[in-house]
Amino acid sequence: MAVTVRLFAAARAAAGVSELVVSAGTLESVLADAVAAGPGLVTVLPQCSFLLNEVSVREKHSVVNDGDVVDVLPPFAGG
Amino acid sequence: MAVTVRLFAAARAAAGVSELVVSAGTLESVLADAVAAGPGLVTVLPQCSFLLNEVSVREKHSVVNDGDVVDVLPPFAGG
Amino acid sequence: MAEVGLVRVTTDVVTVSDMSAAVSSQTAGAVVTFSGDVRDNDHGRSVASLAYEAHPTAQQILEDVARQVADKYDVVAVAVAHRHGPIAIGEAALVAAVSAKHRTQAFEACMELVDEVKAQIPIWKHQIFTDGTDEWVNCA
């Protein structure tokens, strides 16, 4: 099971991969694990917003369970 | 020579003709002559603006000479 | 200085595509267009047909208005056309386009272009209603 972290745009470019698999825990622990796996993320993460199973999540202590998907979204630039 | 009065849109419809030829004088006398020739104009004229040789003219006592052209313009409705 | 791309008082069909093409530019990131289309009803009355009549100075005045708007705003190009003669329901009477580096200028300039054309252009609209009556618009 575990947690899937999907990386988009500048976050993917910084990590060098589009997906990481990390352990369940909190949003904070998931992101820490992601940075450990893709150290380039450290400069991009402070600008990013996050989705938990495609719903916006802001609280770092939000629980992330096995099977959940966390999306890392850099600042949008549509239009 | 004399003065040509060109009637547009609702003014033409009211007079039943698109042009009248009247005597030189002032804008006021020219318009009075136009109403005499096309009585239907009497209801439209108060809403109209006027051009003298294609330049806007507002003063009723402006001199209109032989050879001049006076245009009678009902309210615009472009667009 | 902004370009005045295409300004036309014409009996031909006028389209937003033509205006848009007339203002297109590699430097413009935003294009805003307006189309004022002829409707089949006016103030609740059913319109059978209509026609616009243009004064001989209409082309010159349309050019003056386009120039004024092009000079006032930070835009790349403006274009505008007004049709006269009979127009079928659903077709455009007035079309305009403005290109600019940024969208706010394009929107504002296009709005003002349309407002000023409607206020200044010596053109009249004659509507024939389905009940057989007719009207010169704005003429009580």
Add this chain to the structure above:
Amino acid sequence: MAEVGLVRVTTDVVTVSDMSAAVSSQTAGAVVTFSGDVRDNDHGRSVASLAYEAHPTAQQILEDVARQVADKYDVVAVAVAHRHGPIAIGEAALVAAVSAKHRTQAFEACMELVDEVKAQIPIWKHQIFTDGTDEWVNCA
């Protein structure tokens, strides 16, 4: 209640003509369109090529934004499309159209539609410059 005519996040070419057709209506007298086109320069740097990347939720969010604008303004119909994938210089990335009975509502709703799409849609822009460097826009 206003209609949401066409809303698309797509890799296909998007055009103002398609959006305009999607909002056309016998009852609408005014149609305003916007086209946001890809430029060959950005902040003075020369752009060689670019591509947009869309999050899987982009289509749903574009639909939500279109619905919000359609409900807020007294308009007849709205349509909007955002392209993703590689886009050639000069082609449109974002196109929108709004039809309304009166032009003020059409202009205001189209402006807000474009503003809200740019603020809310989860899409990213990647530029490659002629000097070989690249940039994810808005990502310092």
